[in-house]
Amino acid sequence: MEFDPCAILGVSPGDSPEIWKKAYRRLAMRWHPDRNDDPQATERFKEIGAAYEALLSGDDEASENPPADASTAATPPQAPDIRLSLSLTLEEAARGCRRSVDFIRSVDCPTCDGSGEAGLARTRFCSACHGSGRVHDAHRRLIPCGACHGKGLFTERICPDCEGHGKHRTPVHLEITVPPGMLQGDELRLTGQGEAASGELAAGDLYLTILLEQHRLFQLDGRDLCYRMPVDALLLLAGGDIRVPGLAGEVVCELAAGDSVPREIRLAGAGYPGRGRHPAGDLRVELMPVFAVDLTARQKTALRNLHEAWMKEAATHLPAVAEWRRRQGLD
Ligand SMILES: [Zn+2]
Ligand SMILES: [Zn+2]
Incomplete structure (x- = not known):
């Protein structure tokens, strides 16, 4: 069995040395072998002495390490918190906003000061005996x-x-x-707006958990704002300015000429705003090439002209075909 001085003396570590001393003297008197015939008296008497010595020698140590419940005693007990969710659009949450919140709070009844007891007498039947006043015991006998x-x-x-x-x-x-x-999931804490203070209890807090409504265009990846945008494949080829939607409005960015395959543009810091030590996210737009359909006759002609011009440089683009045509005497 573990040696626990406090348990032996029936005291707690937080008690004063005077209380330890009183407990020790009381027990030492009771278990002194000269006064007690119990065959275990001698052993108990020694144990009590050892416990008291152990407590005294641990005294300095104990005062340096106050009991653990000292920290909890510092925060006064609180009435329960109230937790609600707060649904916001992505734009509202990004910019910040004012919102009204309605909820129900329990407050102490002023008539009875929260006790529930006052003047009126009420009779309630006992549920244990269903009002009969008698119940069966283990032997099926009726007892009060x-x-x-x-x-x-x-x-x-x-x-x-x-x-x-x-x-x-x-x-x-x-x-x-x-x-x-x-x-999404962040909590807004409003101190003292939970359940009302009552008696010894301080008011609880109100916690609002943020819920973000689905956005038709934007999705969040962390704080990065992401979406896919169809872009004319010809613009992807030619390069040029492109307008992309962002949370703070439209952003114009320059697209380099390149391939007509999907590609991502990334605008650093133009995504969801930062908060605290978290920096703002990026705006990430995946450009999906689409080929124009339902062209007008004039547009078709313009594209054919473009093709003819391109073919004039066929020797560069298609050297094997150009060589074959030359040998055939076609050029
Ligand atoms: Zn009342
Ligand atoms: Zn009863």
Whole structure:
């Protein structure tokens, strides 16, 4: 068995040395071998002495390491927190916004001060014996009900204003400010806006969990703002300015000439705004090439002209074909 000085003396580590001393002296008197015939008296007496010495020698150590519950004692007990969710559009959450929040808070009934008891007497039947005042024991014998002391009912004095609940449900309306850049699942804490203070309890807190509504265009990847955008394949080939939607409006960016295959443009810091130590995300647009359909006659001609011009440089683009044509005497 483990040697526990406090358990042996029946004291706690937080007690003063005077209390330890009193406990030691009381037990030492009781278990002194000269006064006690118990065959274990000598052993108990030694144990008590050792426990007291151990407590005294650990005294300095104990005062340097205060009991663990000292930290919890520093924060006063609180009434329960209230947790709600707050649904925002991506734009509202990004920019920050003002919102009104409505909820129900329980407050102490002022008539009975939260006790639920006041002037009015009410009779309640005992549920343990269903009002009969008698119950069966283990041997199926009828005995008086212990819960109601055989009366079968309780008489209570209840508060007419809260019907004995001690609380009133009060609608609360708050205007709150949502700071910019909160993400799905982030919590907004409003100190003291939870359940009301009651007796010894300080008011609880209100926690609002952010829910982001689906956006038709944008998706979030962390704080990166992402979407796919169809782009004329000819523009991907030719390069040029392109307008892309962002949370703060349209952004013009320059597209380098290249292939007509999907590619991503990435605008650093132009995505979802930063918050605290988290920097703003990027705007990532995946450009999906599409070929124009339903061209007008004039547009078709323009494209054919483009093709003819391109073919004039066939020797560069298609050297094997150009050589074959030359040998055939076609050029
Ligand atoms: Zn009963
Ligand atoms: Zn009341």
